[in-house]
Amino acid sequence: MEESESPIAGHSSGTSQAVYTDIDGTVTAYNTIFEFLRFDAGNSRKAEAEEFLEGLRAAARNGEPRSVTNARYFSWWRGRRVGDVQELGERWADVQAGSPDDWSFLEPVTSLLDKHTAAGRRLVAVTASFEPALLHVRRRWPNLELLCTRPLLAGDSYTGEIEGALVGEAKAQAVLAHAAEHSVDLSASFAYGDHSSDLQFMALAGQSLLVTTMPQPAVVAG
Secondary structure (H helix, E strand, O other): OEEEEOOOOOOOOOOEOEEEEOOEOOOEOOOHHHHHHHHHHOOOOHHHHHHHHHHHHHHHHOOOOHHHHHHHHHHHHOOOEHHHHHHHHHHHHHHHHHOHHHOOEOOOHHHHHHHHHHOOOEEEEEEOOOHHHHHHHHHHOOOOEEEEOOEEEEOOEEEEEEOOOOOOHHHHHHHHHHHHHOOEOHHHOEEEEOOHHHHHHHOOOOEEEEOOOOOOOOOOOO
16 A cells, blocks of 8 residues: 655645545445446346446456446446435345445555544545445445446436546546535545546545555446
């Protein structure tokens, strides 16, 4: 892991502190959106799900940008009602809670987030995942705010497309916007990630920690 201090001139006008953290490979030992898709598929669509996910991995190996593979992931949910997918996420979180060893949280970031919570700092997830796949994480840290990929809707259903993949520079822009909206002093804040694509948003914080717990390159989430 690598730790750094990087005060950022011009981004420190706020008065509060925040903790901006990637999720997959930083907080969770698994890829949230891949495993959520597998849970959705169950046994009846298992082969279809694995073929779909392998297609995303193959595209990444062939050099397709993470923003593109992330967008392609959401085609799996095309036509699904938002409420149904949210309910599915609740059921998955229940399953995860029933077998915590299979769905563990990673150190040292887990303990660091607990300490930040005790100190009264805002916790903010910065992730290419989406809300229904993150309920287990949010149950662990109920005050966790989400900066995540947002699927587009047609009525009450997913279109299979997204507003934009929250990876790389998009994460940095999301952090800047959040800090401005909530009067966060970035130079007094913290950032955690596990992938080179996290470095842009991590550089905005006064203190950051890069952990390496999952093989790179990560394919879709973050």
